[in-house]
Amino acid sequence: MARRPLPRILTSGSAQIARSRELARTAADSATDVLHPLITVGRGLRKLAAMARSRWAATPKERRGPSLFFVAACVLVVALIPYGPLIALITVMAAAAWAGRVKAPVRTGPADAEIARLTALYEALVPYFSAEGDPAPLFAHGGEWSKAFGSYEFDDDGRLTRLRVSYPAWFTDSEAASRERIERLLHAKSGRGREYRFAWDEEGNQLLMSVLPALSTAIAAQPFVVSPGETVLGFTDPESVQRTVPVTSPNGVEQAPPVVWRTGPRSAEPHLLVLGDPGSGATTLLRSIALQALRHGDVLIVEGGGTGEFACFTGRPGVLGVECGAAGALSGLEWAAQETERRLIALNRARQAGLPVPEDTRRPLWILVDRPGALGHLAAADGHMDPQELLRVPLRHGRAAQVTVVVAEQLDAEQSLTETVRTHTRARVVLGPVPFERVEAVLGAAPGTTAADAVPPGRGYARLGTGEVLRIQVPATPDPFDDTSAEAHRQAVLGLLPGRPDEGDGNEDAAAAAEARPALAKPPVAVPAEG
Numbered sequence: 097m098a099r100r101p102l103p104r105i106l107t108s109g110s111a112q113i114a115r116s117r118e119l120a121r122t123a124a125d126s127a128t129d130v131l132h133p134l135i136t137v138g139r140g141l142r143k144l145a146a147m148a149r150s151r152w153a154a155t156p157k158e159r160r161g162p163s164l165f166f167v168a169a170c171v172l173v174v175a176l177i178p179y180g181p182l183i184a185l186i187t188v189m190a191a192a193a194w195a196g197r198v199k200a201p202v203r204t205g206p207a208d209a210e211i212a213r214l215t216a217l218y219e220a221l222v223p224y225f226s227a228e229g230d231p232a233p234l235f236a237h238g239g240e241w242s243k244a245f246g247s248y249e250f251d252d253d254g255r256l257t258r259l260r261v262s263y264p265a266w267f268t269d270s271e272a273a274s275r276e277r278i279e280r281l282l283h284a285k286s287g288r289g290r291e292y293r294f295a296w297d298e299e300g301n302q303l304l305m306s307v308l309p310a311l312s313t314a315i316a317a318q319p320f321v322v323s324p325g326e327t328v329l330g331f332t333d334p335e336s337v338q339r340t341v342p343v344t345s346p347n348g349v350e351q352a353p354p355v356v357w358r359t360g361p362r363s364a365e366p367h368l369l370v371l372g373d374p375g376s377g378a379t380t381l382l383r384s385i386a387l388q389a390l391r392h393g394d395v396l397i398v399e400g401g402g403t404g405e406f407a408c409f410t411g412r413p414g415v416l417g418v419e420c421g422a423a424g425a426l427s428g429l430e431w432a433a434q435e436t437e438r439r440l441i442a443l444n445r446a447r448q449a450g451l452p453v454p455e456d457t458r459r460p461l462w463i464l465v466d467r468p469g470a471l472g473h474l475a476a477a478d479g480h481m482d483p484q485e486l487l488r489v490p491l492r493h494g495r496a497a498q499v500t501v502v503v504a505e506q507l508d509a510e511q512s513l514t515e516t517v518r519t520h521t522r523a524r525v526v527l528g529p530v531p532f533e534r535v536e537a538v539l540g541a542a543p544g545t546t547a548a549d550a551v552p553p554g555r556g557y558a559r560l561g562t563g564e565v566l567r568i569q570v571p572a573t574p575d576p577f578d579d580t581s582a583e584a585h586r587q588a589v590l591g592l593l594p595g596r597p598d599e600g601d602g603n604e605d606a607a608a609a610a611e612a613r614p615a616l617a618k619p620p621v622a623v624p625a626e627g
């Protein structure tokens with residue numbers, strides 16, 4: 097049934113009332129705006145008066161007389177000095193305005209949405225952290241989350257970034273499976289798509305979950321401030337390493353925490369293996385290492401991919417060769433093996449004669465081999481030995497002779513690496529979105545963080561010997577002839593390359609060293625693989 101309209105007199109009357117109300121509200125708002133300073137001063141005067149009253153009440157009786165006398169003297173002085181009353185009036189008004197201002201309420205404790213998140217997280221943890229018969233349960237359905245969560249932080253989107261959880265002492269925190277269950281739950285409930293670190297304090301029965309910010313991709317190749325014998329592999333989290341180095345990035349000069357790899361006779365992990373998915377940045381890391389190595393040593397580059405990604409190094413002082421084919425690689429690596437032996441013999445003779453280390457064994461020699469698997473395949477097709485066999489001497493004995501080997505290979509060709517390469521490369525880097533089981537298999541330990549959903553090129557994990565697994569971002573070091581890379585990064589690489597002798601600014605010593613490598617007429621023939 098249709099509703100009957102109200103009588104005209106009633107509808108027009110209510111409209112009039114609403115209009116009058118609106119007018120009254122506007123007038124009140126305007127009056128409040130105009131009178132706001134007076135209201136503030138009035139409120140302040142009331143507060144000052146209340147303060148004076150309470151002070152007067154708190155003053156002991158015997159001190160009231162002198163106090164009154166002091167105040168009266170002040171009033172008299174003010175009344176007598178020129179403009180005294182006016183200054184006193186302005187001062188009192190200013191003090192009243194200050195005392196009467198409305199202070200913005202300071203929020204303490206979490207907001208409602210944050211409380212809801214913490215409560216949900218607490219409830220989700222109850223099945224894992226509660227047990228029947230526990231006389232004082234820390235976790236119980238409908239219980240107090242504030243007792244279990246010692247501290248917490250949220251980001252601007254209201255997502256948890258840090259949470260400290262206290263858990264019962266009976267929880268089996270030393271068992272990987274128990275920990276993993278809790279970590280998986282917290283990861284899921286706190287928001288996927290971010291990397292988390294879980295730090296278990298087994299003595300204190302506390303778990304600290306923190307969200308890791310993405311590692312900076314803004315750092316490009318540049319002369320890093322490190323000692324000779326140190327190479328920056330990339331940059332990591334500030335809390336994971338003890339030191340920082342100044343770096344220049346688009347944000348200016350900043351301190352960044354480097355992953356520093358030490359090589360040479362005292363290094364515990366003198367050779368490096370880099371594994372990664374295709375396009376993950378393994379070649380870029382080798383290029384970055386080559387640029388740093390050229391500051392103090394000579395470099396021999398063997399490129400199995402055959403894509404010419406090291407062409408910019410050809411003919412540079414200190415670069416002993418950039419070999420792309422199987423024949424060139426075999427001859428270059430055979431020379432490197434012989435050079436390692438020559439250095440070892442010279443070192444041995446010097447030691448026996450009680451002489452210092454000979455000058456011609458001191459300059460570091462770097463052997464960088466990118467994708468030896470592909471090269472081995474080509475060499476086998478031509479009936480030659482696997483070039484990796486020639487790495488045996490530098491890998492086994494290179495440390496004492498200042499010879500460092502770096503091998504980079506794609507993960508799916510990992511099986512093509514010889515046992516010698518696997519055994520003697522104790523510094524490891526894995527790049528790309530690699531499943532954690534593979535990362536653990538390569539590094540010998542799992543990262544203490546959760547996996548990232550998407551990783552930029554050059555992002556991965558590094559482990560030096562038996563050290564901690566570190567997140568790493570390799571500095572952008574593109575092939576300067578690759579037009580698809582950022583111009584600034586390409587120029588940075590060109591700026592770091594030593595000038596060619598024919599360009600007039602070459603380093604004569606290094607050029608002489610390059611000429612010292614005799615080219616082998618014929619590549620060596622196949623020998624039985626290492627058993």
Ligand SMILES: Nc1ncnc2c1ncn2[C@@H]1O[C@H](COP(=O)(O)OP(=O)(O)OP(=O)(O)O)[C@@H](O)[C@H]1O
Pocket residue numbers: 313372373374375376377378379380381401506553554555569570571572573574575581
């Ligand atoms: N650290 C980095 N910062 C910025 N860009 C990078 C980084 N590492 C690699 N890239 C870019 O990613 C692309 C692939 O890099 P790179 O050739 O080094 O990978 P790769 O693992 O050697 O792959 P492939 O074996 O297929 O050649 C290049 O365009 C390179 O410029």
